[in-house]
Amino acid sequence: MLQSQVLAAVLSHYWFRNNEPTITTAATSLLILPLCSLLLEVTLLTNTPRLYAIALGYLVYYLTLSTSIILYRISPFHPLAKHPGPLLCKISKWTGVWVAIKGNSHQFVKDLHLKYGPVVRVGPNELSIVDKDVIPPILGKNGMPRGPLWDGRRFHQANSLNEKGYDSIIDVRDNKIHHQLRKDWNIAFNSTALKDYQELVEARGKQLRDHLHTASVQSKNGNANEPVDFSEWVTHFSFDVMGDLAFGGCFELMRDGDAQGFRRAMEEGILLPCIMQHIPWINLLLTSIPFISAKMQVFSAFGVLESEKRMAAHTKRKDLFYHLYEVPGEKTDRSDAEQLELIVSNSLLTIVAGSDTTATALTAIFCFLLSSPRVYGRLRAELEQAFPNVCAVDGWPEIQGDTLVTLPYLNAAINEIMRLVPAVPTHLQRAPEPGSGGKLLGETKIFIPEGTAVCIPPFALHRDPRYFSPDPDAFIPERWLDGGEDLIYTTNRDAFIPFSYGPANCAGKALAMAELRYTVATLARCFDLHHYGCKNAGPKELQAKASEWTSSLKDRFVFEKGTKLLVEIASRKQADSG
Structure with a gap:
């Protein structure tokens, strides 16, 4: 009897070696196959189970x-046997699961590269590579499709509940399908559309400015020196912007707070996909358990409700919804149900991809600015020179959005924070096309066998001294400046991929940069900001603040903010105006 179980186990392993498992095949292999073998043998041999x-x-x-x-x-017979890596990572993905639960994947992978080199085996069938020369063959025009990680992050697993095999454009694993879906997004983020979105960003930026002004002169106890949670305010701001963009306005977090709990539901829901991406075949099982998938269901129901409201509205606001679905002369052959499904998935993707990522970047840049008075002072000087005029109506400095792209130090500071705190720090994963046999990564001669996934981790890449030195872990905007100041720095822009790279890069990159420029310029020009309790602190104490905040970041595929950024804030609004 035991011989049949041994044979069944070996055959199961052989099958798994050549096929990506799903919940159905895993259940068959782990439960049904051994049971059938046992029942057959017991019945035939003893007839007495x-x-x-x-x-x-x-x-x-x-x-x-x-x-x-x-x-x-x-x-030595494994296709990845020659690549170094920890023994536990070679054996199982459960190491990745444990690290993901702790939220430390970015630092874990960076440390592995420091120990083992540019190519590390981080899973039984997964490599992590830190090398600028592999970026085009992996992520570029002729690169590879997304890897199995995306099956784990999908709400419905491909080929099971979800017949089309994807939820939204971000988890499409077929390059041809992705190309078709990306066309609409490229149109929705062209230069004409961006001008419409800029108005939304500026309106919300001014609202944030006004709320912070109120917070600077009032508090619950009437104490003007009480700290302000800067990270909370910019998170509310970024959600409001994305709500305007996706649904024409739906959140109003700056005004009302998270009264409906949608921000909390989204933030609490990001841990589960972060775990499932390491074991994709368990996706369907876990998302079928009500108490586990409850947060996802709440956010999905919200998306359906707001999409239906936006479809029924006759607004003249040219938001993302308009540019994706309502441009005059554009027709679709989709049914109403198909159109609604597409609208819901794209709108929720917009909110998830553009809200907390922007908030983290804004929090990070001000955390580092306040920890470096020299950098902060230079940025303020540039902004004061560019925007010397004050509005006679409201007393605020006048910030012109079109000018911001020309300000070298502002853009250098933003580039530097995107280098240190990229939106997706670790898991830019791809895999060879099924049936291709594998892919050779250009002149590097690194071969990726079929059935192997490969990641390029931006957090580790951006801190590699081969590409950014000296002090690759330090916040030094000058490394991005042209005209002589950058000569003492090695700054390899080919290794800079904060928005990914190639045809599957972030469609909203231009909007994200415009939002960061306007918000950073507005807040730095309109307020005097300091770390709470550190107005007269020395360099070591200020740097400790930045280190404390950075070490609290959690890698949940995108960065999740940890420690609050508490600041003292004083308004620079002219009191005799408006």
Whole structure:
């Protein structure tokens, strides 16, 4: 009887070696196949099924399967055997799961590269590569499609509940389908559309400015020196901007706070996909459990409700919804149900991709600015020279959005923070096309076998001294300046991918940069900001503030803010105006 269990286990391992598992195949292999083998053998040989025989059979099956898998993965016969990496990572993805739960994937992978070199085996069938020369063949026009990680991040697993195999453009694993879907997004973020979105950003930026002005002179206790949670305000701001962009306005977090709990539901829901991306085949099982998927369901229901409201509205506001679905002369052959499904997925993607990422970047740049008075002072001087005029109506400095792209130090500071705190720090994952046999990565001669995933981790890449030196972990905007100041720095722009790279890069990159420029310029020009309790602090204490905040970041595919950024804030509004 035990021989059949050993044979069944070996055959299961052989099948898994050549196929990506799903919940159906995993259940068949781990539960049904050994049971069928046991029942058949017990029936034929003894005709008296016994509980201990079945238990022993399962034990032998699982031990044989585990042993076969482990021995193969650490053997010289494995396709990735020549690549270095931790033994536990070679054996199983559960190391990745544990690191993901702790939120430390970005630092874990960076440390692995420091120890093992530019190519590291981070999973049984996954490599992480820190090398600028592999970026085009992996992420570029002729690169590879997205890897199996995206099956784990999908709300419905491909080829099971979701027949089309994807939820939205961000998890499409077929390059041809992605190309078709991306056309609409490229149109929705062209130069004409960006001018419309800029108005939304500036209106919300002024609202944030006014709220911070109020916070600077009032507090619950009437104490003007009480700290302001800067990270909370910019998070509310970024959600309001994305709500305007996706649905024509729906959140009003700056005004009302998170009264409906949608921001909280989204933030609480990002841990589960972060875990499932390491074990994609378990996706359907976990998302079928009500209490586990409840937060996702709440946010999805919100998307349906707001999409239906926006479809029924006859607004003249040219938001993302308008540019994707309502441009005059554009027709679609989709049914109403298909159109609604597309609208919901794209709108929720817009909010998820553009809200907390922007808030994290804004919090990061002001955390580092306030920790470096020299940098902050130079930026303020540039802004004061560019925008010397004060509005006679409201007393605020007048910020012209069109001018911001020409300000070298502002853009250098933003580039530097996007280098240090990229939106997606670790998991830009791709995999060879099925049936291709694998892919050779250009002149590097690194071969990626079919069935292997490969990641380029921006957090580790951006801090590699080969590409950014000296002090690759330090906040030094001058490394991005032309005209002589950059000569003492190595700054390899080919290794700078804060918005990914190639045809699947961030469609909203231009909007994100415009939003960052306007918000940073407005707040730095209109307020005097200091770390709370550090107005007269020295360099070491200020740097400790930046280090404390940075170390609290959690890698949940995108960065999740940890420690609050508490600031003292004083308005520079002219009191005798408006």
